Amino acid sequence: MxxxxxxxxxxxxxxxxxxxxxxxxxxxxxxxxxxxxxxxxxxxxxxxxxxxxxxxxxxxxxxxxxxxxxxxxAIKGRHVIGRQDGGVLVKAEAGEDWPDFVEWAVRQGFGGLENLAGIPGTVGAAPVQNIGAYGVELKDRFQCLTAYDCLERTVCSFGPEDCRFAYRHSAFKEVPGRYVILDVTLVLPEPWQPILGYKGLDSLPADTDVLTVMERVLELRRGKLPDWRVLGNAGSFFHNPIVAAEVAEGIAGGPRYPQADGRVKLSAAWLIEACGLKGMRQGEAGVHEGHALILVNHGKATYSDLDRLASTVQAAVKERFGVDLVREPIAV
Ligand SMILES: Cc1cc2nc3c(=O)[nH]c(=O)nc-3n(C[C@H](O)[C@H](O)[C@H](O)COP(=O)(O)OP(=O)(O)OC[C@H]3O[C@@H](n4cnc5c(N)ncnc54)[C@H](O)[C@@H]3O)c2cc1C
Missing domain, CATH: 3.30.43.10 (Uridine Diphospho-n-acetylenolpyruvylglucosamine Reductase, domain 2)
Structure with missing residues (x-):
């Protein structure tokens, strides 16, 4: 080896x-x-x-x-690799811890990733589901990546178009197992403008600095999400469903976010809560009592326990609202 x-x-x-x-x-x-x-x-x-x-x-x-x-x-490394019109180019290896990488960039005064602070995981996984939070997605900062093609046994590059980023989606999800992402290059905007549209960030002044935005994001996340080191979880377990306008019209209540293509994004958390499932428990697996989108391991849950609970939630939402919830974590 x-x-x-x-x-x-x-x-x-x-x-x-x-x-x-x-x-x-x-x-x-x-x-x-x-x-x-x-x-x-x-x-x-x-x-x-x-x-x-x-x-x-x-x-x-x-x-x-x-x-x-x-x-x-576990491939490590991160560097500023240069500047181009509109931003600073930073490159990180796939095994770098994403939250550390964001903090490293912010502490050097580079803005652009602060809304994505605190998302657990590695740099190499970030493009796989086009991570997003607080009004920013990875695709908004993406320049290119290098991957190992397990089929052709060669190293290749992907630009933004090749990645086909969408909401919690990329080309890598379409061919699981084919590419191993080795490093990711991002462009951090200069001049930087804070993105404060999201609830909780909207109270910050328009001339706020990047460190303050990151700290507020981390504080909001701590207040909303259970710490996985204490209560095992994988963050949101289901995507927010994007449905035809007629389907959305048939559902009374709940937030709705119109999409450019005429469809409507609904809140999966709201749908689950409306089914009365928030806080429910099936053995060692449960729906978090504070956030209906998060399934948790109360201690000794197994794959089968969580799989069963997820199916129960999906069936309840389908029966009550006719909406299919898609799971986010990948079964391995
Ligand atoms: C508490 C909590 C909060 C979260 N909040 C958010 C959030 O706000 N927004 C959000 O988008 N996500 C969120 N997530 C989900 C998760 O943090 C992200 O999906 C993250 O990018 C996963 O990184 P990972 O390294 O842990 O990937 P893993 O879980 O190890 O892998 C996930 C998938 O990516 C593939 N993969 C991993 N590394 C590579 C690689 N180098 N090359 C090719 N494929 C690879 C795996 O095969 C697998 O299919 C949250 C999770 C938790 C636990």
Whole structure:
């Protein structure tokens, strides 16, 4: 194996997922460089096993036993690589911790990522679901990325068009397992303007500084979301559904956000709460009592417990409102 990377059998992932689910993979390895990726792809192919990449494990639902090979992404590094018209270019390796990376950028005075502060996980996973919060999505700052193509066994680049970013979506979700993202380059706008339209940020003055915005975002997140280190969770478990205008009209109450294509985005949290499911518990799995969009592990939940609870929620919302909720965490 490249540079002494160890492939470990019966690899324990319990400390590598924010749900805190007990999980072991048939094989696993910590990958710290592109050579390691090439080696683990080769290993998985030679064993005829699927390869799964995991970063911070904050958007996955792990089975107790994962048949296949898991690559834990740990390639580190981040730098300012230059300036172009309209912004500063910063590049970070896939295994960098996203919240640390945002804080590093903000503390150097670079604005643009502060609304995305505190989202758990790694830089390499951020484009996969086009992370978003407080009125900003990754796509708004994206310049390009480098990925390893596991099919062609080559390193390739993706620009914004290639990524086909949409709400919690990208091209990478369409071909799971094909690309391993190695690094991401973002453009941080100069001059910088704060984005304060979101509730909770709108009380900040228009001439506020980037550090203040980041601190407010972190404070708002702490107030709203359970700490996954205390109560296992993966943040929002369902996407906010985007439905035809007629469907939205048939639902009395709840927030609605008209989309450019005429459809309407609804609040999944509102729909779940309206079904009376907020705070419900099925064994060790539950709907968080403070935030209906978050499913939690009360201690000893398994993949099956959370899968069952998610199906219960989806069935209730479908029956009452005729709306399909799509799950956000990826089942591995
Ligand atoms: C408390 C909490 C709050 C959250 N809040 C938000 C939020 O506000 N907004 C938001 O958008 N998300 C949010 N999330 C979800 C999560 O933080 C993001 O999706 C994050 O980008 C996942 O990063 P990760 O490294 O943990 O990915 P993982 O969970 O490890 O992986 C997620 C997916 O990405 C793939 N992947 C990971 N790394 C790579 C790579 N290098 N190359 C290719 N594929 C890869 C995996 O195979 C998997 O399919 C939240 C989660 C939690 C627990």
């Amino acid at each position: 490249g540079r002494g990377m160890d492939v470990i059998s019966n690899f324990d992932l319990t400390d590598h997922n924010t749900f805190g689910l007990g999980s072991r993979a048939q094989y696993g390895a910590v990958v710290a460089g592109t050579e390691d990726i090439e080696a683990i792809v080769e290993f998985a192919a030679s064993e005829r096993l699927p390869l799964h990449v995991i970063g911070g494990g904050s958007n996955v639902l792990l089975r107790e036993r994962i048949e296949g090979v898991v690559a834990l992404m």
